[in-house]
Structure formats: C-alpha cells, structure tokens
Amino acid sequence: xxxxxxxxxxxxxxxxxxxxxxxxxxxxxxxxxxxxxxxxxxxxxxxxxxxxxxxxxxxxxxxxxxxxxxxxxxxxxxxxxx
Amino acid sequence: xxxxxxxxxxxxxxxxxxxxxxxxxxxxxxxxxxxxxxxxxxxxxxxxxxxxxxxxxxxxxxxxxxxxxxxxxxxxxxxxxxxxxxxxxxxxxxxxxxxxxxxxxxxxxxxxxxxxxxxxxxxxxxxxxxxxxxxxxxxxxxxxxxxxxxxxxxxxxxxxxxxxxxxxxxxxxxxxxxxxxxxxxxxxxxxxxxxxxxxxxxxxxxxxxxxxxxxxxxxxxxxxxxxxxxxxxxxxxxxxxxxxxxxxxxxxxxxxxxxxxxxxxxxxxxxxxxxxxxxxxxxxxxxxxxxxxxxxxxxxxxxxxxxxxxxxxxxxxxxxxxxxxxxxxxxxxxxxxxxxxxxxxxxxxxxxxxxxxxxxxxxxxxxxxxxxxxxxxxxxxxxxxxxxxxxxxxxxxxxxxxxxxxxxxxxxxxxxxxxxxxxxxxxxxxxxxxxxxxxxxxxxxxxxxxxxxxxxxxxxxxxxxxxxxxxxxxxxxxxxxxxxxxxxxxxxxxxxxxxxxxxxxxxxxxxxxxxxxxxxxxxxxxxxxxxxxxxxxxxxxxxxxxxxxxxxxxxxxxxxxxxxxxxxxxxxxxxxxxxxxxxxxxxxxxxxxxxxxxxxxxxxxxxxxxxxxxxxxxxxxxxxxxxxxxxxxxxxxxxxxxxxxxxxxxxxxxxxxxxxxxxxxxxxxxxxxxxx
Numbered sequence: 001x002x003x004x005x006x007x008x009x010x011x012x013x014x015x016x017x018x019x020x021x022x023x024x025x026x027x028x029x030x031x032x033x034x035x036x037x038x039x040x041x042x043x044x045x046x047x048x049x050x051x052x053x054x055x056x057x058x059x060x061x062x063x064x065x066x067x068x069x070x071x072x073x074x075x076x077x078x079x080x081x082x
Numbered sequence: 083x084x085x086x087x088x089x090x091x092x093x094x095x096x097x098x099x100x101x102x103x104x105x106x107x108x109x110x111x112x113x114x115x116x117x118x119x120x121x122x123x124x125x126x127x128x129x130x131x132x133x134x135x136x137x138x139x140x141x142x143x144x145x146x147x148x149x150x151x152x153x154x155x156x157x158x159x160x161x162x163x164x165x166x167x168x169x170x171x172x173x174x175x176x177x178x179x180x181x182x183x184x185x186x187x188x189x190x191x192x193x194x195x196x197x198x199x200x201x202x203x204x205x206x207x208x209x210x211x212x213x214x215x216x217x218x219x220x221x222x223x224x225x226x227x228x229x230x231x232x233x234x235x236x237x238x239x240x241x242x243x244x245x246x247x248x249x250x251x252x253x254x255x256x257x258x259x260x261x262x263x264x265x266x267x268x269x270x271x272x273x274x275x276x277x278x279x280x281x282x283x284x285x286x287x288x289x290x291x292x293x294x295x296x297x298x299x300x301x302x303x304x305x306x307x308x309x310x311x312x313x314x315x316x317x318x319x320x321x322x323x324x325x326x327x328x329x330x331x332x333x334x335x336x337x338x339x340x341x342x343x344x345x346x347x348x349x350x351x352x353x354x355x356x357x358x359x360x361x362x363x364x365x366x367x368x369x370x371x372x373x374x375x376x377x378x379x380x381x382x383x384x385x386x387x388x389x390x391x392x393x394x395x396x397x398x399x400x401x402x403x404x405x406x407x408x409x410x411x412x413x414x415x416x417x418x419x420x421x422x423x424x425x426x427x428x429x430x431x432x433x434x435x436x437x438x439x440x441x442x443x444x445x446x447x448x449x450x451x452x453x454x455x456x457x458x459x460x461x462x463x464x465x466x467x468x469x470x471x472x473x474x475x476x477x478x479x480x481x482x483x484x485x486x487x488x489x490x491x492x493x494x495x496x497x498x499x500x501x502x503x504x505x506x507x508x509x510x511x512x513x514x515x516x517x518x519x520x521x522x523x524x525x526x527x528x529x530x531x532x533x534x535x536x537x538x539x540x541x542x543x544x545x546x547x548x549x550x551x552x553x554x555x556x557x558x559x560x561x562x563x564x565x566x567x568x569x570x571x572x573x574x575x576x577x578x579x580x581x582x583x584x585x586x587x588x589x590x591x592x593x594x595x596x597x598x599x600x601x602x603x604x605x606x607x608x609x610x611x612x613x614x615x616x617x618x619x620x621x622x623x624x625x626x627x628x629x630x631x632x633x634x635x636x637x638x639x640x641x642x643x644x645x646x647x648x649x650x651x652x653x654x655x656x657x658x659x660x661x662x663x664x665x666x667x668x669x670x671x672x673x674x675x676x677x678x679x680x681x682x683x684x685x686x687x688x689x690x691x692x693x694x695x696x697x698x699x700x701x702x703x704x705x706x707x708x709x710x711x712x713x714x715x716x717x718x719x720x721x722x723x724x725x726x727x728x729x730x731x732x733x734x735x736x737x738x739x740x741x742x743x744x745x746x747x748x749x750x751x752x753x754x755x756x757x758x
Contacts, residue, residue, distance in 0.1 A: 014712075017703035022544060031516050034541035038509045038517055039715035061510030 003052075007072050010047050015040060026069035041066060048072075054079045084143070085110030085131040085607075086155040086229075087241035088208050089250070090217050092294050094236065095124050104748035105249040107131050110242055111746055112433075113157070113607045118748055119143050121153055121756040126210045126217065128155040129246075129753075133610055135159070135355050135459055141181035142754065147191060148176055150758035151213050156183045157242050158205030158227045159614070161351040166200060190218065195289055198314050202351070202619065206284075208240060216293040223315040224466070224618050225273075225286030225594035228603055232281050233306035238292050244281055244435045248735060249743060255280045257732050259695050263550035264563045265437050266542035266724055270595025272567045274305045277436050278735070282306075285570070286594050287315040302566060315620065316572060317589050318627045319582035325631040326579060334646065337629055341622075341647040348619030349375045352462055353382055359614075360385040360458040362449065363413065364664065365401030367641065367656060368464025368473075372616050374651040376462070377409045385458065386411040389449040392419040393667055401656070408653055416452040418445040420667055424677035428730055432742070433608040434600040435735075437728035439539070439720040442666045443600050450609040459611055465602060466617035469589045470626045471641040472634040473661060477584050478502050480531035481635060483518060484580035487525040501638060528571060529564070531584035532591075542721050545700055567591070581631040668719035669708050672726070681705065684729040695732055701725065 004026070012020045015035050022035060030036045036044065044066060048054045054076065060066075065075040087106040089096065103120045107129040111118070114131030121128050121144040130143040136159070144155045160166065163182035166189060171177065175188040182203075189197035190209055195218060204226035209218045219240060221229045232239045234253045241247050248255065255278040264271050271277060273285035282304040284290055290301075290311045300307040319325070329337070349372050353359050361373050363386040376382055386406055390399040399415060406413035423444040430444045431437075453461050468474045479502055486495040496515045500507045506514055521533035529536070543551045570590065575583065598615075606613045616622070626634070629643060636642035645657050672681055685705050687698040704721060707713055713722055734742050 013703055014707065016544070017700035017707075019544060019697065019700045022541075031513060034537060037538055037715050037717050038506070038513055039717075041510055041513050043712075043714065058510075062512045063516060066513075067516075 003076055004069065004073050006051065007069055007076070010051070011035065011069065014043065014047070023069070026073075028069075029063070029067050031063065031067055044072075048076065052076055052080075084133050084157045085113030085242040085246065086157045086206065086208060087129040087246045088155060088210075088217075088239070089127045090210070090238045090292060091125055091236060092215060092292070096122070096127060096237070098122070098127055099251050100750065101747070102251060103127065103129055103753055104750055105251070105743070106241065106246045107753065108746045108748035109245045109249045109743045111748070112610055113242060115610050117142060118753045119756055120753050121146075123210075123212060125215055126153070128153055128208065128210060130155045133459060133607075133612060135357050135612060136163075137179055137181035138356050140179040141183060142756070143183055144756050145179070145181070145183050145187065146756075146758055147184075147187045148178065151211060152187050152190065153210045153212070154183060154187050154207055156186060156205065156207035158203060158207070158222065159354075159612070160185055160201045160203040160205060161354055162200075162202040164354075195291070195312070196314075198289055202621065204614070204618075206242060214293065216291060219284055219290040219292070221284045221286055221288055223287045223620050224589070224598060224623075226598050226603065226613075226615065226618060228599060229284045230276065230281055231284060231290075231305060231309070233308075234280075238306060238309070244276060244278060245432075245735070245743070247281060248739060249747075254736075254739075257695060257728075257735070259547045259550035260562075262437055262695065262728055263543040263546050265439070266546065266550070267536055267540045268563065268567075268591060269439055269539060270591050271436070272563045272591065273570070273594070274302060275563070275566070276304075277731070280304055284311070285313070286590070288313050302569070317586055317623060318572070319578050319586065320628065320630060321574070321577040322579035322582075325582055327630055327632070329630055329633050334633055334643070337633060338643055338647040340625065341629075341643055344619070344622040344625055345371070345616065345647065346375055346379050348616040348622045349462070350380055352614040352616050352619075353380060355460050357459050358385070358457065359460045359462065360387060360453055360456075361411075361462040362386070362453075362464070363388050363402050363405055363411070364464065365398035365405060366464065366662065367645065367652070367659070368467035368617065370405045370464075370652055370656050371467070371644070371648050372462050372464050373405070373409055373411065374648065375616075377411070378651055384409070384411045385456065386413045387449060387453045387456070387458075387461065388413065388415045389445045389452075390415050390417045391445070391666070392417060396665055396667060398662065401659070404653070405656060414452060414456060416448050418448050418666070420671040421674040421676055422448060423666060423671040424674060424680060427672075427677075427680060427726070428734070429608070430605070431727045431730045432734055433604040434727075435604070435731070436600065437724050437731055438596075438600055439542075439724045440666070441668050441671050441723055442664060443605050444671075445666050446601055446605040447608055450606045450611040453611050454609045460614060461606070461611060462614050462616060464617060465597060465613070465615045466593070466623075467641065467644065468661075469585060469593050470617050470623050471644040472581055472585060472631065473641045474588065475502050475661075475663075476531060476535065476588060477581050477635055478638050478640065479518070479534070480580045480584040481638070483522065483534075484525055484530070486519075487522045487530075490519070490522050498638075525580075526576070528568060528575060528583065529587065531580060532587055538717055539720060541717065542724055545697055545704075545721060545725055547695055547697060550695075550697075579631055581635055669713045669722040670711075672708075672722075680726060680730070681708075684726055684733070695728070696725070
C-alpha cells in the first residue's frame with residue numbers, strides 16, 4: 001500500500017472512525033481541525049514506529065512533521081531515506 | 083425535597099384525562115416517595131411528590147393561603163424561613179403550618195414577584211393565583227433545583243423532571259440532533275434549551291409569569307412565547323482593574339475572617355431539618371471544610387459518606403478516612419467498581435435526562451443509595467467551592483493563557499501550563515502550544531477561557547446526523563447556542579478580568595447544567611436524598627464576588643482565601659493537597675458483562691432505534707477501538723460514553739417510554755387531593 005494511503009487509512013479508521021468527511025484535504029491541519037488531540041499525537045507516533053518501523057526522536061515531534069497527511073508522508077520519506 | 087408538576091390552561095377550561103395526575107406525579111416518585119398530593123380548579127392542576135424533611139406533620143402539598151386564593155407546589159428548601167416567617171407574622175400574616183412552603187405563599191402575598199430576593203435557599207416552585215388567573219414560577223439562583231416547561235395543545239406544562247412532561251398523554255417531545263450537538267460541544271445545553279425539542283428549562287436565577295394578555299417581550303425559544311421571564315440574580319464580579327489590585331496582608335486577614343463568618347452561617351442554616359442531616363466527604367478541601375465547620379460550630383454529630391473506587395487511579399479513600407478520623411465522624415464508604423458503573427448506567431441516564439460524556443454520575447448514584455440505606459434523606463456537600471473561590475484548573479488555565487496572549491511568541495509563558503497539568507510535560511511542546519494556544523489571538527473573546535475545552539469536545543458532533551453539526555456551525559464561534567450564551571452575559575461582562583469571566587461561564591454552564599444536575603440533584607434524588615450546598619449560599623457567593631481575583635487565585639494557588647479562612651480547622655496535608663478532580667473510569671467501565679450487554683444493545687448499529695439522530699457508520703470503528711482497549715484519549719472516551727448514553731436516552735424517552743414508566747404510574751387512590 002502506498003504510504004499516503006496507509007497514513008490516510010490509519011487516520012480515518014483510528015481518529016475519524018471510518019468517516020473520511022472531515023479529512024477533506026491532505027494538507028489540512030489535524031490539530032486545528034480537531035482530528036487529533038495531544039494524546040492523539042502519541043497514538044500517531046506509535047503508529048509510525050510500528051507500521052513504518054521508524055524511530056521517532058523527541059525533536060521530531062513538531063507540527064511540521066506530524067500535523068497533516070502531507071507532512072506525515074514527507075516525514076516518513078525523509079526518515080526512510082536517511 | 084420533592085417533585086413538582088402542573089398543567090395550566092388559560093383559554094379554555096382545563097380538562098385532564100383521569101390518568102394524567104397519576105402519570106405525571108408517579109414518574110417522579112423517586113423525588114418524593116413519602117406522599118403524593120394534587121389540587122386542581124377549572125384552569126390549573128398542581129401535582130406534588132413529597133420527600134418529608136421539614137414540618138413532617140402539616141407540610142403536605144399542594145398548599146394554599148388562608149383564603150384559598152394562592153396555591154403552591156414547591157420543591158426545595160428556604161433555609162431562612164424561620165426569620166422570614168417571624169417577619170411576615172409581624173406584618174400580620176397568619177400561618178397555619180410551620181413549613182417553609184407556607185412562608186413562600188405569604189412572602190409572595192407580601193412582596194409579589196420580588197419575594198425571591200428574600201429567599202436563601204434552593205428551590206423551584208409554582209404559585210397559581212386563582213383570582214388573577216396567573217401562574218408564577220421561580221427557580222433558585224444557581225439552578226440547584228430543576229424546572230422544565232413545555233407548551234402543548236394550548237396548555238403550559240411544567241415539572242421538576244422532563245419525564246413528567248413526557249408522561250402527559252399525547253406529549254412526546256423528540257430528541258433534536260442539534261441540541262445533542264450542543265451537549266457534545268459545551269458538555270451542557272445552554273439555557274433555556276434541553277436536548278428535547280419543545281422542552282425548555284427555566285434558567286437559574288429567573289422567575290416566569292404565565293397569564294392572559296402578557297405584556298413585554300417573548301422569551302427565547304424553546305420557552306413558550308406567551309411566558310414572561312425575569313432574571314432576578316446572577317453571579318457578579320469585580321472589574322479587571324479592581325480584580326488585579328494589590329491586597330495587603332492585613333486586608334487579606336480581614337477578608338478571610340469575613341469568608342469564615344459567612345461560611346459558618348451558610349453551613350449551620352443548612353442543618354435546619356426535622357430529619358437527620360449527614361454529609362459527603364470526598365477527601366478534598368471543600369467537603370472537609372463543610373464537615374469541619376459543622377463539627378466546630380454546632381453540636382450536630384455528623385454521619386459522613388464517601389465513594390471509593392476499586393481502581394487506585396481514582397480512589398481517595400485514604401484521604402477520606404484520615405479526615406473522618408480527624409473530625410471524629412461516624413463514617414461509611416461505598417466501594418465502586420467498573421461493573422457497578424456499567425450496571426447502574428441505564429438508570430443513571432434515565433435520571434440525567436440528557437446524554438452525558440462521562441460516567442462520573444454513576445458512582446454518585448451509588449453514594450446516595452448508601453446515604454439513603456443508612457436512613458439519611460439530607461446530606462451536605464462541598465459542591466460550588468471551586469466555582470465560587472476559583473479552584474478549578476480552567477481558572478488557572480485562563481490566567482496562564484491570558485498572560486501568554488500578551489506575548490504569544492513566548493515559549494516560557496506557555497510552559498506554565500505544565501504547572502497546571504504535570505502530565506503535559508510528556509506531550510510534544512509544539513503540539514501543546516497549538517492546542518492551548520487556540521483563540522490566543524482573541525483575548526477579548528468572552529469565551530476565551532473555555533475555547534480549548536470546547537474545541538477538544540466539539541469533534542464529537544461528527545457522531546451525529548448532519549443537523550447535529552449545526553450546533554457548531556460557523557466554526558468555533560457564532561453558532562446558535564453560543565449566541566444564546568452571549569445573550570445571557572451581564573452588560574459589564576467585558577469589564578471582568580480573565581478569571582472572573584471564566585468563573586461566570588463555569589457557574590452558568592458546566593456547574594448549573596452538569597454538576598448540579600447530572601452529578602447533583604439527579605443522582606441524589608434518584609435515591610430520594612436531598613443535597614445541600616453551603617458554598618452555594620448566595621450571600622457567600624455575592625461576597626466572594628467582591629473579593630479581588632488575586633486573593634482567590636493567588637499566583638497559581640487555587641482557593642487561597644478559602645484555605646486561609648479555615649486553616650485552623652483542617653490538617654495541613656488536606657490544606658496543601660493539590661486538587662484532585664473527581665473522575666470515574668469511563669469507557670473501560672463497560673468491559674464486563676453488564677457493560678457488554680449495554681454495548682450489544684445500544685451500540686449495535688443493526689438494532690432498531692432512533693437511527694436518525696446519529697451518524698451510525700462511525701460506530702463500528704469506535705466499538706472496535708474500544709474492544710481493542712485503545713480508547714485512550716479523553717475525547718474518545720467522551721465519544722463512547724456520549725454515544726452510549728444518547729442511544730439509551732433516545733430509547734427510554736422514545737419507543738421504550740411506556741414500558742419504562744409502567745411500574746411508576748400512580749392510581750388516583752394513591753393521590754391525596756387537597757382542598758382549602
């Protein structure tokens with residue numbers, strides 16, 4: 001599965017309970033749109049670590065990496081390339 | 083404490099089906115199992131279910147004045163009734179009973195609608211004036227006692243609980259997804275709304291008049307348009323400038339002395355009863371204070387009651403026992419486990435009459451059952467201290483966010499939030515800033531203090547049918563419910579400081595709509611127990627409103643002036659103990675057999691029910707996440723509990739209503755019909 005699809009599917013299933021309507025665009029802020037809360041960020045990190053076998057460092061926990069589907073996809077690509 | 087109900091028709095003679103009184107009174111029998119009374123004339127019917135507390139011999143209701151002109155049905159207590167009775171007797175009024183009910187009638191005769199200004203108490207009542215054919219309704223200042231209204235078929239219906247209105251033959255109000263959306267956003271309905279279309283609550287601190295040819299403007303919907311309402315009280319605070327003034331040590335000592343004096347008075351007049359009075363002891367500052375005051379200032383030997391939890395994360399038993407031992411009360415505890423919460427949950431929702439986002443009412447239902455089983459009909463609690471003396475984190479949060487808003491780029495200012503919520507130290511700071519920084523650019527927003535809370539809750543509306551999202555239409559500001567909220571704010575609200583604004587909002591929304599109702603009146607009266615709240619004595623609250631915020635929330639120390647006022651009465655560890663919010667396990671409570679049965683019945687999307695309210699396609703994924711034990715966030719837990727309670731409510735007040743009430747309906751022979 002494409003990274004983008006995997007990320008989208010996880011967010012839709014886990015935070016939106018299968019209802020994709022609130023996630024209209026991949027650039028939308030997950031926090032501002034109320035899709036995740038502060039605990040949700042930690043769930044998201046656990047997902048990246050488990051499903052993509054990434055190691056997420058503390059300094060990576062910033063909105064530029066984690067706050068939208070686009071940002072997540074780019075972050076995963078950067079980490080895998082590193 | 084009791085249940086009241088009534089029906090009034092002004093345009094035509096009032097005809098009632100024979101079963102109407104027995105239905106309306108009977109469904110509230112838990113509020114008053116001791117006696118059932120009724121009275122009627124050609125225009126009005128008044129009903130009453132009595133919990134006998136004052137004047138056990140002659141306090142029956144409905145009651146009339148000496149010439150039969152005024153008839154009253156009354157729920158609650160007027161604590162200063164002996165003083166008022168003496169004053170009214172001095173003015174020539176003749177009393178036939180020693181009840182506070184009769185005091186209200188004579189006070190109304192003497193002072194008219196302004197009589198409520200004289201009452202120190204918790205009340206909801208209706209007085210029917212036969213000569214003027216006028217109904218007068220009143221509700222206490224904080225909304226301790228409930229009062230609901232509906233307009234149906236040319237008649238005004240009123241009752242202490244919505245189920246009594248629903249029991250009126252032919253009246254079947256539907257749950258409105260927009261109004262559920264309001265609860266899923268603000269945690270409560272903003273008065274006068276309820277989740278039922280066409281059912282209103284009389285807002286706290288209001289009176290209402292129903293008569294032919296009313297003058298003046300109509301009240302906001304869903305209050306009947308021919309009703310006229312008047313606000314007689316609301317919390318008041320200092321202006322921002324006065325709130326921030328420096329207060330010297332000598333003045334603080336004087337203020338603490340005044341707080342103490344008013345607290346003693348508030349607690350002792352709440353012991354007035356002709357039955358034993360007990361007290362809840364949570365292990366925190368507030369209930370420890372009321373208990374210690376009674377011990378110190380009266381010879382009343384107190385019996386105290388506590389709720390404990392199997393789960394140590396929620397349990398405060400050791401604090402409760404330490405305080406009970408310190409004072410020497412006769413103490414009883416009920417230990418609540420997750421299965422207890424699940425097995426009570428359907429009854430709890432029947433009593434709250436609204437969807438709830440947390441299970442926290444359920445253990446309080448177990449606690450009132452304990453008090454009742456020990457023979458107590460009346461308990462004092464510490465409710466209200468956090469709102470009156472600025473105890474909750476939301477007030478500290480408002481202060482920090484306001485400080486932060488003056489320099490939004492500052493990293494250090496936002497980090498003060500971790501002083502409030504130590505667990506946030508684990509959260510990524512940038513996300514923390516985004517979450518609590520919501521609305522930081524609008525510090526003048528009247529709801530500035532509550533934005534992070536409401537923003538965190540509002541995605542729950544996505545579990546509702548599309549109309550439900552109308553509750554937050556227009557983004558986070560500017561929706562219908564918020565307009566209703568803004569309309570009730572006092573004219574000088576903009577002059578208040580950030581803490582005072584937060585206190586006002588917290589008192590009029592969450593305290594009135596949830597704490598005093600779903601966790602208060604409803605859980606207590608569900609087991610026929612009356613709660614009394616010394617911190618919600620209006621004279622004490624009015625006085626606290628004149629104290630600068632700097633002495634209530636001193637730096638970030640909550641309830642500083644209260645602590646100072648009772649420092650000699652409490653052990654140091656209780657005084658210095660960080661506030662532990664009362665919570666109960668939420669979605670995890672339903673993992674056992676009783677919970678699974680509820681989930682199977684109410685969260686199975688294949689089952690029949692009020693599907694039109696919900697966006698059901700989301701439910702299976704929510705249930706899967708719950709089954710996997712992954713409902714971790716507060717929001718997920720609120721979604722689960724909110725949905726489950728909402729589905730139960732829709733069933734029990736919808737198609738299941740008649741079978742739900744079948745055992746409660748009274749025969750006419752069970753009701754004592756009063757005459758002059």
